[in-house]
Amino acid sequence: MVSLDGFWDFGFVGELDEYPGAERVKFTTRLPVPGCFDVEPQFKLRRGVGVYRTRVVIGGPVTLIFEGLGPKAEILWDGKTVGRCDLPFSREEFRFDAGGEKEHTLLIAVDNRADDSPDSLFPGFYDFYRHGGIYRPVSICRTPDWEIAHLKVIPRDIVKGIAGITVELAGNFPAEAAVSFSFDGKAPVRERLSGGRGTFALAVPDFRLWSPEDPHLHRLTVTVGEYVRKTTFGMRIVEAKQGRLFVNGKPVKLLGYNRHDCHPDFGYAVPEALVKRDLELIKAQGCNFIRGCHYPQSETVLDWCDRLGIFFWEESIGWGNTEPYLTSGLFRARQREQTRRMARKSVNHPCVILQGFMNELRSNLESGRTLIRELAAILKEEDGSRPVTFACDMPFEDISMPEVDVLSFNLYPGWYWNPLMSDVQQFDPEGLKKTLRKYEVFLERPEFKEKPFIISEIGAAALPGWHGDVRWTEEYQADLTCAVFRYVLDAPRCTGVAIWMFCDTRSVNDYRIHDRPRGFNNKGLLDEYRRPKTAWNAVAGLLKQYPQSCDNPN
Numbered sequence: 027m028v029s030l031d032g033f034w035d036f037g038f039v040g041e042l043d044e045y046p047g048a049e050r051v052k053f054t055t056r057l058p059v060p061g062c063f064d065v066e067p068q069f070k071l072r073r074g075v076g077v078y079r080t081r082v083v084i085g086g087p088v089t090l091i092f093e094g095l096g097p098k099a100e101i102l103w104d105g106k107t108v109g110r111c112d113l114p115f116s117r118e119e120f121r122f123d124a125g126g127e128k129e130h131t132l133l134i135a136v137d138n139r140a141d142d143s144p145d146s147l148f149p150g151f152y153d154f155y156r157h158g159g160i161y162r163p164v165s166i167c168r169t170p171d172w173e174i175a176h177l178k179v180i181p182r183d184i185v186k187g188i189a190g191i192t193v194e195l196a197g198n199f200p201a202e203a204a205v206s207f208s209f210d211g212k213a214p215v216r217e218r219l220s221g222g223r224g225t226f227a228l229a230v231p232d233f234r235l236w237s238p239e240d241p242h243l244h245r246l247t248v249t250v251g252e253y254v255r256k257t258t259f260g261m262r263i264v265e266a267k268q269g270r271l272f273v274n275g276k277p278v279k280l281l282g283y284n285r286h287d288c289h290p291d292f293g294y295a296v297p298e299a300l301v302k303r304d305l306e307l308i309k310a311q312g313c314n315f316i317r318g319c320h321y322p323q324s325e326t327v328l329d330w331c332d333r334l335g336i337f338f339w340e341e342s343i344g345w346g347n348t349e350p351y352l353t354s355g356l357f358r359a360r361q362r363e364q365t366r367r368m369a370r371k372s373v374n375h376p377c378v379i380l381q382g383f384m385n386e387l388r389s390n391l392e393s394g395r396t397l398i399r400e401l402a403a404i405l406k407e408e409d410g411s412r413p414v415t416f417a418c419d420m421p422f423e424d425i426s427m428p429e430v431d432v433l434s435f436n437l438y439p440g441w442y443w444n445p446l447m448s449d450v451q452q453f454d455p456e457g458l459k460k461t462l463r464k465y466e467v468f469l470e471r472p473e474f475k476e477k478p479f480i481i482s483e484i485g486a487a488a489l490p491g492w493h494g495d496v497r498w499t500e501e502y503q504a505d506l507t508c509a510v511f512r513y514v515l516d517a518p519r520c521t522g523v524a525i526w527m528f529c530d531t532r533s534v535n536d537y538r539i540h541d542r543p544r545g546f547n548n549k550g551l552l553d554e555y556r557r558p559k560t561a562w563n564a565v566a567g568l569l570k571q572y573p574q575s576c577d578n579p580n
C-alpha cells in the first residue's frame with residue numbers, strides 16, 4: 027500500500043456541465059491531500075469543479091482507496107474515467123488496470139455544487155457546509171490475487187474473555203487455508219478456513235476490558251498464507267435493556283456533544299493534531315460521549331476515541347430527508363451502501379457504542395419507516411453487537427421507533443418551537459425541566475419502556491462576545507446548557523445527552539441567512555477556532571461538582 031497523501035497540482039475550473047478533460051485545466055497551484063480546496067484563500071467558498079492531479083509509478087491491476095471525499099467526484103487515470111464517488115464521507119475502493127509499469131497521471135475532479143436531486147446524498151439544504159475536497163487519505167496498491175477483505179472482531183463474553191472473529195477472503199483465494207491469530211504479539215492460535223470465510227470464538231489471552239476509565243486496546247494479527255492483516259479492538263459489551271444502556275454490565279450516563287469533523291481552515295480534512303485536541307477538550311471537561319453528526323467518521327476520529335476512552339455514536343449521512351428522497355430508488359440504494367460500508371469500516375472500534383443513520387428524516391412516513399427498517403437490518407447483519415438508533419425530531423408523530431433499540435430525540439426547548447413549551451423566547455430552568463419530564467411521561471408507554479432514551483440534540487446559539495440574558499447571548503446559552511446537564515444527571519430515565527453542539531460550524535447560508543449569522547451555526551460551546559464561550563467553563567464547573575457523574579449514574 028502506497029500513500030498518495032501530500033501536495034497535488036490543483037486547478038479550479040468553476041461551473042461546468044461536463045468534466046473538461048485535463049488538457050483544458052490550468053493547474054495554477056499545489057494543494058494538500060487530504061484537503062478542501064474551498065478553504066484555501068484563493069478559492070475560498072467558491073462553487074464549481076476543482077481538479078487535483080498527481081503522478082504515480084505503478085502497473086497492472088491496482089486498487090485505489092479513498093477514505094472519504096465529497097461531495098462527489100470523478101476519477102481519471104491517464105485521461106480515462108475509472109470511477110465516480112457519489113457517497114460523501116465514505117470509504118471507497120476502485121479497481122482497474124493501470125497499464126504498463128511506468129508513470130501515470132491520476133486526476134480527481136471534485137464538484138462541490140449543490141445537487142438537489144432526490145437521488146443525492148448531500149443536497150444543498152443540509153445545515154452543514156458542502157466543502158469540496160479529498161477529505162481523508164488516499165492510497166494505492168497492486169491488487170493481490172486474493173486478500174483478507176474483511177476482519178471483524180466482536181467481543182462475546184467479557185467474563186471469560188472470548189471474542190468472535192470473522193475472516194473473509196476475496197479474489198482467487200484457496201478453497202482451504204490455514205489461518206493463524208496472534209493476540210498482542212503472543213504465540214499464534216491456528217485454525218482452518220474453508221470457502222474463504224469463517225468465524226472463530228477465541229479466548230483473548232490476558233484480556234482486559236475496555237472502558238472510558240481504562241481504554242485498553244488489544245492487538246490482533248491474522249495471517250492466511252502470505253497475507254497478513256492487523257487490527258486493534260477492545261473487550262466491551264453494549265446492551266440496551268430495562269430502559270438503560272449498559273456497557274460491560276454497568277448502566278452508563280452519556281454526557282457530551284454533537285461534533286462536526288470540521289474546521290474553518292481545513293473544512294472536513296481536520297489535521298490529526300487538531301482532532302486529538304478536540305477530543306481531549308471534551309474528555310477534560312468531564313464528558314464521555316460524542317455523536318458524530320451527520321456522516322461516517324474518519325479513522326483518525328475513531329482511533330483517538332478508542333485510545334482516549336470516549337463513547338461514540340456514528341451515523342450515515344442524512345438531514346431532514348423528506349418523501350421525494352425517501353422514495354427515490356437511487357437515494358435508498360446509496361443510503362444502504364453507505365450504511366453497510368460504515369458498519370464494516372468501524373466494526374472493530376470499541377468506542378462506537380451506538381450506530382445510526384438519517385438524522386431527522388420524516389420518520390412519520392411509511393417510506394421513512396421502511397428505510398429505517400432496511401438500514402437497521404444492514405447494521406444488525408454486518409455487526410449486531412451495537413444498539414441501533416436515529417435522531418428523531420418528531421417523537422409524537424413518529425411511526426418508526428419500533429425499528430430501533432434506543433430512542434433519541436432532537437429537542438430545542440428554549441430555542442426553537444417545541445410542542446410542549448408555549449414560550450420559546452425565554453428560558454427558565456423550571457420550565458425546561460417540566461418540558462423534559464413530559465417526554466418521560468410519553469416514554470412510559472409499554473412499547474417504549476425497555477428502550478433507553480437519549481437527548482440527541484438540544485441547545486441554544488450564542489454569538490461569541492455577546493452578553494446579556496436574552497437569546498443569542500453567551501449567558502443565555504450557558505444557563506440553558508447547565509440546566510440540561512442538571513436534568514440529565516438527575517433523571518434516571520434519561521440515558522444521556524449530546525448537546526448541540528461542540529463548536530460553531532460553517533453552514534450553508536443561502537437558505538437560512540437569518541438563522542446563521544456569520545455564516546455559522548453558532549450553537550457551539552466553543553467558537554469555530556475552539557475558543558470557549560461562557561457555557562464551556564460553566565459546564566466544566568458543573569460536572570466537577572456534581573455528585574452523579576457519568577461514571578456513577580443514578
Ligand code: ADA
Nearest residue numbers: 153385386436483526547549
Ligand atoms: C437540527 C439538525 C442539526 C442542526 C440543528 C440546528 O436539529 O439535526 O444538524 O441543523 O437542527 O442548529 O438547527
